[in-house]
Amino acid sequence: MKILNFGSCNIDFVYSVEQIVVPGETITTKGMEVFPGGKGLNQSIAIARAGASVYHAGCIGQDGVWLGELLAENGVDISYLKKLDAKNGHAVIQVSETGENSIFLYPGSNRMLTVEFIKEVLLSFSKGDILVLQNEVNLVDEMIRLAYEKGMQILLNPAPFTQELKRIDFNMISYLVLNEVEAKCFTGTEDAEESIAYLLEHYPDMRVILTLGKKGCIYADREQVMSYPAFCVDAVDTTAAGDTFTGYFIAMLAQGKSVREAIGLATAASALAVSKMGAATSIPTKSEVEKAMFDLKPYEVEKKSREAQISEKIDRYLSIHLQDANMDGLAEALGYTKVYAGELVKKVTNESFSALLQKKRCACAAGLLCETDLSVTDIINRVGYENESFFRKVFKEMYGENPLQYRKKRGAGRK
Numbered sequence: 326m327k328i329l330n331f332g333s334c335n336i337d338f339v340y341s342v343e344q345i346v347v348p349g350e351t352i353t354t355k356g357m358e359v360f361p362g363g364k365g366l367n368q369s370i371a372i373a374r375a376g377a378s379v380y381h382a383g384c385i386g387q388d389g390v391w392l393g394e395l396l397a398e399n400g401v402d403i404s405y406l407k408k409l410d411a412k413n414g415h416a417v418i419q420v421s422e423t424g425e426n427s428i429f430l431y432p433g434s435n436r437m438l439t440v441e442f443i444k445e446v447l448l449s450f451s452k453g454d455i456l457v458l459q460n461e462v463n464l465v466d467e468m469i470r471l472a473y474e475k476g477m478q479i480l481l482n483p484a485p486f487t488q489e490l491k492r493i494d495f496n497m498i499s500y501l502v503l504n505e506v507e508a509k510c511f512t513g514t515e516d517a518e519e520s521i522a523y524l525l526e527h528y529p530d531m532r533v534i535l536t537l538g539k540k541g542c543i544y545a546d547r548e549q550v551m552s553y554p555a556f557c558v559d560a561v562d563t564t565a566a567g568d569t570f571t572g573y574f575i576a577m578l579a580q581g582k583s584v585r586e587a588i589g590l591a592t593a594a595s596a597l598a599v600s601k602m603g604a605a606t607s608i609p610t611k612s613e614v615e616k617a618m619f620d621l622k623p624y625e626v627e628k629k630s631r632e633a634q635i636s637e638k639i640d641r642y643l644s645i646h647l648q649d650a651n652m653d654g655l656a657e658a659l660g661y662t663k664v665y666a667g668e669l670v671k672k673v674t675n676e677s678f679s680a681l682l683q684k685k686r687c688a689c690a691a692g693l694l695c696e697t698d699l700s701v702t703d704i705i706n707r708v709g710y711e712n713e714s715f716f717r718k719v720f721k722e723m724y725g726e727n728p729l730q731y732r733k734k735r736g737a738g739r740k
């Protein structure tokens with residue numbers, strides 16, 4: 326299984342300024358540095374540092390030869406990197422004393438891909454190989470279509486998000502890796518769970534990874550939804566966090582790791598990347614990641630509080646709708662699809678919806694048996710059971726005795 330990354334290589338000119346220049350103003354900068362950049366380049370370096378073989382395809386300009394050399398030094402195969410008689414894509418970045426930045430981008434060589442070149446590169450790849458794409462080059466839609474026709478697996482990192490991406494049929498995408506900003510642009514909601522539900526509802530065969538910065542990430546496919554906390558580090562520069570994550574994730578899958586293992590290593594690699602200054606230079610090697618894995622501790626607090634909130638909502642719904650509770654109603658109350666709401670119930674309560682409902686109904690019945698002298702039939706109606714013998718059976722399984730024995734022992738039912 327080969328990995329082909331068809332993406333951007335950028336030159337980042339970073340200028341230190343007192344304040345970001347405003348219209349009509351001329352300022353003198355305090356310093357200037359040049360860095361390699363581009364999501365394509367970062368992700369290829371991440372894949373290579375994660376120990377997988379990767380081909381980087383794309384176009385560089387006359388001034389971008391050093392970017393190709395950098396890729397090659399990192400073990401990336403650059404046989405499909407084409408040098409054009411043009412200017413390389415570059416970014417002009419102002420960074421103010423207060424840490425604000427302002428960026429403009431000249432796409433140059435990065436947006437000079439042609440259908441002929443793409444077809445020529447794809448000739449060397451076949452069914453089952455992986456195509457990694459971001460959205461900093463032109464003809465992304467064409468690449469997806471051509472690679473899909475060949476039976477390649479496609480990982481798309483829709484960054485930066487542009488409206489043209491909406492024209493792509495995402496049913497052709499195997500893995501979508503996106504951050505919160507991109508998810509909001511795509512799905513129209515800021516809520517992570519809602520975004521996932523939207524994506525899976527529309528593209529059920531896609532595997533989605535939504536990265537949430539220091540809140541970790543959520544992985545979802547048609548069968549499961551899993552969230553992973555990030556590792557707790559002192560973040561100094563979050564540039565290329567997502568690129569490190571994406572590169573490591575796909576490299577690990579290509580090396581036969583499970584999704585869970587791949588996400589674990591990708592999370593550790595990106596935690597190390599954010600604890601160092603720089604983009605490409607901050608991407609760790611696999612041995613650095615494996616060594617650090619033992620010492621890294623996950624952020625648990627935020628994850629727990631999110632789950633606690635969902636658990637509270639489920640509890641509230643069941644209390645209000647004890648008699649007529651059903652999955653459709655719960656899904657509506659939570660604001661998710663029925664399938665996703667069912668997954669959430671299992672995840673936060675460790676039980677199925679129906680087991681949870683029986684528990685709640687029996688607990689309420691037990692309370693009524695002790696605190697009131699309502700007949701068992703009335704109690705059954707109040708808590709929502711239609712079938713008396715079913716209630717008795719469930720109650721006995723849960724409390725070890727039948728409802729009347731339960732009432733008698735606790736001396737209840739009397740005013």
Ligand code: ADP
Pocket residue numbers: 504505536537538539540541542555556557558560563564565566567568570591592593595596599
């Ligand atoms: P992007 O760089 O594309 O905006 P994110 O900010 O979501 O992507 O980060 C990608 C991954 O990097 C996260 O899922 C997380 O594992 C890791 N990460 C990002 N920020 C931090 C942080 N402050 N501390 C630890 N890990 C982080």
